[in-house]
Amino acid sequence: FFREDFTARSAAVRVRFGAGIRSAVAEEMEALGVSRALILTTPQQADMADEFAGYCGSRAVGRFTGATMHTPVDVSEQATELARKLGADVVISVGGGSTTGLGKAIALRTDLPQIVVPTTYAGSEATGILGQTENGVKTTLTSAKVQPEVILYDAELVTSLPVAMTVASALNAMAHAAEGLYARDRSPISSLMAVEGLRAFRDALPKVIAAPGNVGARGETLYGAWLCGTVLGQVGMALHHKLCHTLGGSFDLPHAETHAIILPHAIAFNDHAVPDLLAPLGELFGMAPGPGLWHFAKAAGAPMALRDLGLAEADLDRAADLATANPYWNPRPVTRDGVRQLLQAAWAGDCPD
Numbered sequence: 001f002f003r004e005d006f007t008a009r010s011a012a013v014r015v016r017f018g019a020g021i022r023s024a025v026a027e028e029m030e031a032l033g034v035s036r037a038l039i040l041t042t043p044q045q046a047d048m049a050d051e052f053a054g055y056c057g058s059r060a061v062g063r064f065t066g067a068t069m070h071t072p073v074d075v076s077e078q079a080t081e082l083a084r085k086l087g088a089d090v091v092i093s094v095g096g097g098s099t100t101g102l103g104k105a106i107a108l109r110t111d112l113p114q115i116v117v118p119t120t121y122a123g124s125e126a127t128g129i130l131g132q133t134e135n136g137v138k139t140t141l142t143s144a145k146v147q148p149e150v151i152l153y154d155a156e157l158v159t160s161l162p163v164a165m166t167v168a169s170a171l172n173a174m175a176h177a178a179e180g181l182y183a184r185d186r187s188p189i190s191s192l193m194a195v196e197g198l199r200a201f202r203d204a205l206p207k208v209i210a211a212p213g214n215v216g217a218r219g220e221t222l223y224g225a226w227l228c229g230t231v232l233g234q235v236g237m238a239l240h241h242k243l244c245h246t247l248g249g250s251f252d253l254p255h256a257e258t259h260a261i262i263l264p265h266a267i268a269f270n271d272h273a274v275p276d277l278l279a280p281l282g283e284l285f286g287m288a289p290g291p292g293l294w295h296f297a298k299a300a301g302a303p304m305a306l307r308d309l310g311l312a313e314a315d316l317d318r319a320a321d322l323a324t325a326n327p328y329w330n331p332r333p334v335t336r337d338g339v340r341q342l343l344q345a346a347w348a349g350d351c352p353d
């Protein structure tokens, strides 16, 4: 992974792993020098807010259980107003990328520190990236202000993630690492993390599928999520993330599932240009990177076809237009025809070559 010229960036983040580590949240507040926590969850995970209020005791000043997909600006403003009204000096985000996104949106507006307790593998907790939506338009920004200060990875919390979501979320995480391997601004460290993150999922995901309550294997998948998320936070992404962004934003396809389907196709597309950089993926999966990821996803029971997510074949032309409307860097030149062909295979669920 050595390169002659590189710049390596890493954020100052405190990360703790362990089954049951979530109960250390009050200790972490003390270490940060804060004492008034606003706890964030989605409505579906509102009981987690109660559990965390218990860990924080009198240090919990409020809860906001309205986190939702795509971080809509109006929800963020509501939650920020609550944080201000309560005099909160820290946000504790318990959940997946949507809840973490809300915590980041509050941090952007208030500069409050964040403690994140992830319950999916999306990896947002390890980045200084925030995606927000307003009037149906999703924009992304990167700022040190939104990078969470503390992450508590507790394997017990992901045991409740249903198997289908587990698989899609794992592939979502693996996509950060796979694209990280050919990122223009990759460093030896980001590449090492990418390969180790992919390896962790390759080894642990089948064990988790066989026994979703296997805390040891869940811990290994969270380790993979941390590594893959850290790669996402350190280097730029390319075609795969652009396609998923387009499909999610313009056709309202679900985030993790879209990643799961597109990944083998985007990687196969780029493998034609940078086979040397993607060779570690081939080694991990024992065949060419695109087909290797496709077979891994299929064996895990992942969704394999965009048509199964409800995308109409008639939408593929518009999707290809949108995904190629603005130029962006990719290791292989992105043409409208190339993307249209890729989308056709992903729509049908064919194995890429």
Ligand code: NAD
Residues within 6 Å of the ligand: 042, 043, 044, 045, 068, 069, 070, 071, 095, 096, 097, 098, 099, 101, 119, 120, 121, 122, 123, 124, 125, 127, 128, 129, 130, 131, 157, 158, 159, 160, 161, 162, 169, 232, 255, 256
């Ligand atoms: P999510 O946070 O939207 O969660 C989906 C649903 O699953 C929610 O209802 C949630 O409450 C529930 N859930 C979460 N964990 C659970 C568990 N352990 N058990 C049972 N239910 C659980 O999904 P996600 O895929 O984690 O996040 C997707 C969002 O994160 C997208 O908006 C994406 O753009 C964003 N994201 C951002 C970054 C970044 O760096 N900014 C990185 C990755 C993802």
